[in-house]
Amino acid sequence: MSPGVTEPLSLAAARKLITGHACPLPGETLPLQDCLHRRPARNLLSAIPVPHFCQSTMDGYAINGGSMAGSKPPLELPVVGEIAAGCTEIVALAGGEAVRIMTGGSVPAGADRVIPFEWCREADGLVIIFRLGSKGSHIRQVGTDLRKGQLIIRQGEVIFPCHLHLLATSGMARIRVFARPSVLFVCTGSELVEKSPLPGQIISGNRALLHGLITEAGGNPGYLGAALDDTDQIAMKLQEAGQASIIITTGGMGPGKYDLMGEVLEKIGVQILYRSLQVRPGRATIFGVREQTMFFSLPGPPPAVQILFNELVRPAIFALQGKRGGPAKVRAILDQDIVSRKKGVLNLKNGITSVRSGLFCVRPAGLTEPSTATILIPGNRRLIRAGEKVTVHLH
Amino acid sequence: MSPGVTEPLSLAAARKLITGHACPLPGETLPLQDCLHRRPARNLLSAIPVPHFCQSTMDGYAINGGSMAGSKPPLELPVVGEIAAGCTEIVALAGGEAVRIMTGGSVPAGADRVIPFEWCREADGLVIIFRLGSKGSHIRQVGTDLRKGQLIIRQGEVIFPCHLHLLATSGMARIRVFARPSVLFVCTGSELVEKSPLPGQIISGNRALLHGLITEAGGNPGYLGAALDDTDQIAMKLQEAGQASIIITTGGMGPGKYDLMGEVLEKIGVQILYRSLQVRPGRATIFGVREQTMFFSLPGPPPAVQILFNELVRPAIFALQGKRGGPAKVRAILDQDIVSRKKGVLNLKNGITSVRSGLFCVRPAGLTEPSTATILIPGNRRLIRAGEKVTVHLH
Numbered sequence: 001m002s003p004g005v006t007e008p009l010s011l012a013a014a015r016k017l018i019t020g021h022a023c024p025l026p027g028e029t030l031p032l033q034d035c036l037h038r039r040p041a042r043n044l045l046s047a048i049p050v051p052h053f054c055q056s057t058m059d060g061y062a063i064n065g066g067s068m069a070g071s072k073p074p075l076e077l078p079v080v081g082e083i084a085a086g087c088t089e090i091v092a093l094a095g096g097e098a099v100r101i102m103t104g105g106s107v108p109a110g111a112d113r114v115i116p117f118e119w120c121r122e123a124d125g126l127v128i129i130f131r132l133g134s135k136g137s138h139i140r141q142v143g144t145d146l147r148k149g150q151l152i153i154r155q156g157e158v159i160f161p162c163h164l165h166l167l168a169t170s171g172m173a174r175i176r177v178f179a180r181p182s183v184l185f186v187c188t189g190s191e192l193v194e195k196s197p198l199p200g201q202i203i204s205g206n207r208a209l210l211h212g213l214i215t216e217a218g219g220n221p222g223y224l225g226a227a228l229d230d231t232d233q234i235a236m237k238l239q240e241a242g243q244a245s246i247i248i249t250t251g252g253m254g255p256g257k258y259d260l261m262g263e264v265l266e267k268i269g270v271q272i273l274y275r276s277l278q279v280r281p282g283r284a285t286i287f288g289v290r291e292q293t294m295f296f297s298l299p300g301p302p303p304a305v306q307i308l309f310n311e312l313v314r315p316a317i318f319a320l321q322g323k324r325g326g327p328a329k330v331r332a333i334l335d336q337d338i339v340s341r342k343k344g345v346l347n348l349k350n351g352i353t354s355v356r357s358g359l360f361c362v363r364p365a366g367l368t369e370p371s372t373a374t375i376l377i378p379g380n381r382r383l384i385r386a387g388e389k390v391t392v393h394l395h
Numbered sequence: 396m397s398p399g400v401t402e403p404l405s406l407a408a409a410r411k412l413i414t415g416h417a418c419p420l421p422g423e424t425l426p427l428q429d430c431l432h433r434r435p436a437r438n439l440l441s442a443i444p445v446p447h448f449c450q451s452t453m454d455g456y457a458i459n460g461g462s463m464a465g466s467k468p469p470l471e472l473p474v475v476g477e478i479a480a481g482c483t484e485i486v487a488l489a490g491g492e493a494v495r496i497m498t499g500g501s502v503p504a505g506a507d508r509v510i511p512f513e514w515c516r517e518a519d520g521l522v523i524i525f526r527l528g529s530k531g532s533h534i535r536q537v538g539t540d541l542r543k544g545q546l547i548i549r550q551g552e553v554i555f556p557c558h559l560h561l562l563a564t565s566g567m568a569r570i571r572v573f574a575r576p577s578v579l580f581v582c583t584g585s586e587l588v589e590k591s592p593l594p595g596q597i598i599s600g601n602r603a604l605l606h607g608l609i610t611e612a613g614g615n616p617g618y619l620g621a622a623l624d625d626t627d628q629i630a631m632k633l634q635e636a637g638q639a640s641i642i643i644t645t646g647g648m649g650p651g652k653y654d655l656m657g658e659v660l661e662k663i664g665v666q667i668l669y670r671s672l673q674v675r676p677g678r679a680t681i682f683g684v685r686e687q688t689m690f691f692s693l694p695g696p697p698p699a700v701q702i703l704f705n706e707l708v709r710p711a712i713f714a715l716q717g718k719r720g721g722p723a724k725v726r727a728i729l730d731q732d733i734v735s736r737k738k739g740v741l742n743l744k745n746g747i748t749s750v751r752s753g754l755f756c757v758r759p760a761g762l763t764e765p766s767t768a769t770i771l772i773p774g775n776r777r778l779i780r781a782g783e784k785v786t787v788h789l790h
Contacts, residue, residue, distance in 0.1 A: 036607045053594040085624065086585030088595040104586050104695070106595035145762055152763055160765035161607030162745075165600035165697045173590065190481030191499050195568065199448040200483040200501035205560035212431045212556030229480065300499070302560045330750040350557075355725040358784050360755045367540055368547055370555035389753050 008276040011346060014287065015315055015326050017273055021289050022319035024156075025245065027176040032168055037218065038177040039156050039321040044163075046150045046170040049143035054107040056083075058138045060100075061120055062111035065132050067095030075129045079122060083108065098127050107139050114138035146170060156322030178321035181245035183219035183313075185210050186237050188251040188260070189300060192226040205302045206250040213309045217317040219246070234264045244293055245320050248313065251300035253284040261286055261297040270295050278379075279346045281307055303367075307348045310374055310395055327374070327393035335363040338384045340377045347377040351392055362392050371395065403671040406741060409682065410710055410721050412668055416684050417714035419551075420640065422571040427563055430554050432613065433572040434716040439558075441545045441565040444538035449502040451478075453533045455495075456515055457506035460527050462490030470524045474517060478503065493522050502534050509533035541565060551717030573716035576640035578614035578708075580605050581632050583646040583655070584695060587621040600697045601645040608704045612712040614641070629659045639688055640715050643708065646695035648679040656681055656692040665690050673774075674741045676702055698762075702743045705769055705790055722769070722788035730758035733779045735772045742772040746787055757787050766790065 009017065027041030056062065061079070068075060077098040081091045085104035093099055093110035100122075101107065101114060112135050119131040146152070146166060153163045159177070167175060185207075192204040207223055214221035224241055227234045229252060241247055252261040265272055270288040277285060281304035286297035296313055298305045315326050332353060340347040350371035351362045365371040373392040377384060384390060404412065422436030451457065457478070463470060472493040476486050480499035488494055488505035495517075496502065496509060507530050514526040541547070541561060548558045554572070562570060580602075587599040602618055609616035619636055622629045624647060636642055647656040660667055665683040672680060676699035681692035691708055693700045710721050727748060735742040745766035746757045760766040768787040772779060779785060 032603050033606050036610055051597065052592065083595075084585060086587070086596060088593040090594075104584065104597075150763075158765075161604050161611065162697075162701065162760075162765050163763070164603035164607045165701075166763060168603035169598050169600035169697075171590070171592075171598060189499065190479060192481070195566070197447065197566075198483040199485075200478075201481060202446065202499075203564050203566060205564035208427050208559035208563035209556050211428050212559045215431055216556065302557075302564075306557065306560075331753045332750070333753050355727070355755045355789075358726045358728050358755055360750045360753055365557075368545075368558070368561060370553075370557050394750075 008278045008283075009274050011277060011279045011282070011311060011348075012326075014274060014277050014282075015312060018287060018294065018312055018316050019319040019324055019326075021273075021294055022316050023292065024322045025179040025181060025320050028179050029174050029176050031174050032164055032172065035159050035175055035177055036161070036164065038159050038180075039218070039323060040153055040159065041176040041178050041322065042155050044152045044167060044172070044175060046146040046148060046152055046166070048171055049148045050146040050166070050169050051140055051142060051144065054142060055140040056101045056103060056105045056107055056114045056138060057140055058114055058116040059102050060114045060116040060138060061098040061127055061129065062093060062101045062107050062114050063098045063129070064093060064095045064110050065113050065135060068132070073130050073132050075132075076126050077129065079125055079127050098129070100127075111139075112136065156318075156324075180218060180220040181317050181320040182222060182243065183214045183246045183248065183317065184222040184224050184241050184244040185214070185248040185250070186224045186227055186234065188227045188229060188234055188249055190229045192251075194226075204250075206300070206305055209302050209305060210248060210250070210309070213306065213314070214317070217314045218321060219317045229260060231260050231263050231267065234260060235267050238264065238268055246294045246296065246313065246316060248296045248298060248309075250298050250305055253286070253297055253299045265295055265297065279348060280340075280342065281348065283345075287312070303350065306371070307350060307374060311348065311393065327395065329391060329393055330360065331389045332360045332362040332373070332392045334375075334384055334386055334388050334390050335361045336386050338364055338375065338377060338390075340382055343379060343382050345379045347379070349375045349377065351375040353392065353394070362390065403673045403678075404669045406672060406674045406677070406706060406743075407721075409669060409672050409677075410707060413682055413689065413707055413711050414714040414719055414721075416668075416689060417711050418687065419717045420574040420576060420715050423574050424569050424571050426569050427559055427567065430570055430572055431556070431559065433554050433575075434551050434613070434718060435548055435554065436571040436573050436717065437550050439547045439562060439567070439570060441541040441543060441547055441561070443566055444543045445541040445561070445564050446535055446539065447537060449537060450535040451496045451498055451500045451502055451509045451533060452535055453509055453511040454497050455509045455511040455533060456493040456522055456524065457488060457496045457502050457509050458493045458524070459488060459490045459505050460508050460530060463527070468525050468527050470527075471521050472524065474520055474522050493524075495522075506534075507531065551713075551719075575613060575615040576712050576715040577617060577638065578609045578641040578643065578712065579617040579619050579636050579639040580609070580643040580645070581619045581622055581629065583622045583624060583629055583644055585624045587646075589621075599645075601695070601700055604697050604700060605643060605645070605704070608701065608709070609712070612704075612709045613716060614712045624655060626655050626658050626662065629655060630662050633659065633663055641689045641691065641708065641711060643691045643693060643704075645693050645700055648681070648692055648694045660690055660692065674743060675735075675737065676743065678740075682707070698745065701766070702745060702769060705766075706743065706788065722790065724786060724788055725755065726784045727755045727757040727768070727787045729770075729779055729781055729783050729785050730756045731781050733759055733770065733772065733785075735777055738774060738777050740774045742774070744770045744772065746770040748787065748789070757785065 350365040478500040745760040
């Protein structure tokens, strides 16, 4: 029997145990436009420098100012051509000549600066230049934005629009990202119905809650249905589930008569790694593994499901896509008194963060408010006063 | 000619003008599970109280403690039945009787409290109760989570998983949300190619960038393709676009020879409402309307596209889904010196926010970093030192 089965774990130890069991999924190659918010399966480097040629940043004249050392403006030069943006003709520039060039145009070999239109006057094939500027001025040199081989995004990080821009510009039309973890879930409880609840029955909120949480975390949610408080029925649903990276159950936890999940998981051959955490909610919650599948048995109440999902299941979904570690941990100033019902173990509450004149603040979330952080209330504190600092985990 | 056409507008005035032209789209009715991150087309209220019956929060015995006033525990009561979670039979409870009840079970009429198993011993059809607790203890009363008619989420706000949970539990399987705005875009520039750029040509990053930004904002992106720097070609692409809430162009702006967008928009009958803002980037950017379609002409450089999208286009997409107002504006502590290239007008920079011991901090974003805020640098400052407070708009 592993120590996790008997001893309640700390939250941090539980997360470490869980992410240690997450083996990154295989990759899949997708067109760039389908990769928003996915995670790359390898470090992505720029294949070319950006820009890959010297670009004019102004409409003006490209000249070789170096060849005119000693001459003082105004200077009169013949205009020997024009380079529009997109022009791929190779224009030769000799010292003492000027080429008209548009913003984005490829600065010709031989030119060492671009003189903006505002500093010039052109007439009859000649341009008079009133200011020379400095060497390199109004030219974006090769590799200014990205050097060849520069890291654009690290394996496992989330792909945001700015990455899409750089990946596209550096020539990547398709990239390899981690597959989305398949996350199946069952809601257990004989009281659960799909609609028209009689007294004694309820419509499960966990189905919709988990569908949303799994989707937000980058998983592929699959609902296996509701199950009565019956070992065989739950076990059958889990057995029929097929391949999944993660299987979650809600309900059927705790010390009472109908608390079944430990029994069910043992019955279907799941190796249970913990049955209890030193954290509230979490006194009764199970994590186990069977082959490549991770099993989470969460309590029934949706606020507890949400907190334990954020703290433990989401890091597992991330780890399956190459991103290790837990939520970012920061200090915030409590905006209102907070009381925990019981002392003894770490208490977690859904929180709403805000910023007030440079201070990062937090308060407990109401039921209808989307939480943005988890507030950690140490086990030795029953009351924390407004104005004190607390630790929060950012979602 | 409207004043906006001649006078450069402030950022705030531009946003007000834009969102004032956004007419919320019609609604569509969708299954709850398809509504994550959508915006409801009306205020959504709970149709039933939650819970809609008195629920036991423990495994224990439901009794009428009030009827035993004067008696001191231990008390011995006959156990006349059992109420499991999900049990819908109506169990009658007389004073002086006990009913075994499980967590989530419907507390019978006549009972005024639930005594947890830990405080009792049952044998031979009788339960001995060692502690009476107080009236109402271990019972979740009707409407504890949500009263009937209580607001779950306001029209136009984003639907998060916690809302899905409450909407489901309160009996809503389908809800009415605003349609996603159709946001079409064209990237202009004769230098743009789809792949294998020659010197002088580039692969547009704006295509991928805008696809991502529009998707994140809740719009439905549609790429109309790249267009040469040619009035007729761009105008034709925009004419062929068909119905859209918003049409965005990138490039073709500014004072140079090939800066065409003003001409194009006038040609196709767009009423131009501004051509310039008192903000950098934004000296050359157009907003106009034609019938129900809003037109944004953004500059070519992707960082400018991103900033102006965040500040002006995203609020338009939100307003089309019933959400008025701009980004949240807060003060943050600058983490490193920041220098703006030019004084005179408000300068905007992509920023990365972080929290350090209760302080909300910001620094300029590198090119490969997904920005989380826009830093506002007042026009009268060229250098702002680390440690000073600056205003930021949160994404």
